[in-house]
């Protein structure tokens with residue numbers, strides 16, 4: 001670990017440490033790599049006024065330096081860190097680095113109160129309960145739009161397939177759902193955290209990537225997380241719990257070494273708001289419509305039937321029309337939600353207070 005002087009800016013300190021010559025004007029590639037390696041950490045948890053940052057293979061509990069005032073940090077953020085000088089000290093987060101991707105939602109569709117669920121993830125895996133497919137589809141459609149807007153890949157994981165195997169709902173409904181999304185390039189798996197069915201396919205989906213789970217409360221995100229990450233035992237909800245409080249209150253990233261994957265468990269989200277999206281941009285985030293000529297696209301947006309050359313599943317077209325009408329303010333959003341309990345992402349601002357002034361505890365949107 002480089003020696004850090006307390007009274008200097010970290011970058012300058014690192015620069016001193018790795019400067020290859022007294023002139024120090026042009027850093028060698030190796031020196032630049034050392035700066036990057038020594039100065040950037042990754043936020044793995046945000047909870048109750050503190051962030052946990054993985055830095056040089058060590059997880060530090062960190063507080064925010066004054067330079068971070070007003071800057072929000074979420075799991076997945078890359079941050080410059082000043083490690084503690086003594087074991088009893090906290091590390092300090094001194095800068096948030098630019099985000100490559102964001103999974104953003106609004107708390108309410110009619111608001112623009114953007115909340116970042118995860119930063120710099122490659123993929124969001126939407127978890128749906130096999131016992132509640134209909135309620136999950138509206139959520140999935142919303143997250144796919146947000147993922148596209150934020151630069152992430154979307155994937156779907158139908159959990160609790162042991163219930164489907166028992167006959168309710170039927171396995172064909174699960175397969176039909178997965179086929180519909182596979183047709184537009186959205187990878188999907190059917191799994192059971194309880195029986196282990198499908199977990200190998202899920203591991204393949206996660207391998208080599210940073211992925212975040214997203215889903216309603218109670219769909220089994222944490223149960224899956226516990227199955228996938230060796231040695232981890234996060235609290236899962238009581239059997240039979242419906243509504244009420246969500247179990248997971250803080251997002252947490254863990255490494256799954258054998259498949260070189262990072263996986264983020266997130267609190268349940270009741271409604272994944274798309275309030276920040278402009279209606280005219282919506283078609284950009286529907287793969288089937290994104291590449292169409294402007295006139296064709298405008299005709300569909302105006303309510304016309306897609307031409308024969310355009311392949312779009314009727315469910316997807318209906319979703320597109322409903323989202324568009326809601327984004328334009330012509331129709332209410334609430335048809336899409338099933339009213340399960342809400343959770344949120346765990347964003348914190350640099351002064352240690354909540355990102356959007358919600359309840360104490362470092363969790364956005366918790367009621």
Ligand SMILES: Nc1nc2c(ncn2[C@@H]2O[C@H](COP(=O)(O)OP(=O)(O)OP(=O)(O)O)[C@@H](O)[C@H]2O)c(=O)[nH]1
Nearest residue numbers: 193194218219220221222223236237246247248268
């Ligand atoms: N039958 C069945 N039940 C499951 C399965 N996976 C999870 N559950 C149950 O579903 C309930 C909720 O599981 P959690 O893992 O806490 O759900 P969660 O999505 O993390 O919920 P939040 O943290 O509130 O967002 C628990 O009672 C689990 O035992 C599964 O594959 N099959």
Ligand SMILES: [Mg+2]
Nearest residue numbers: 221222247248
């Ligand atoms: Mg959970």
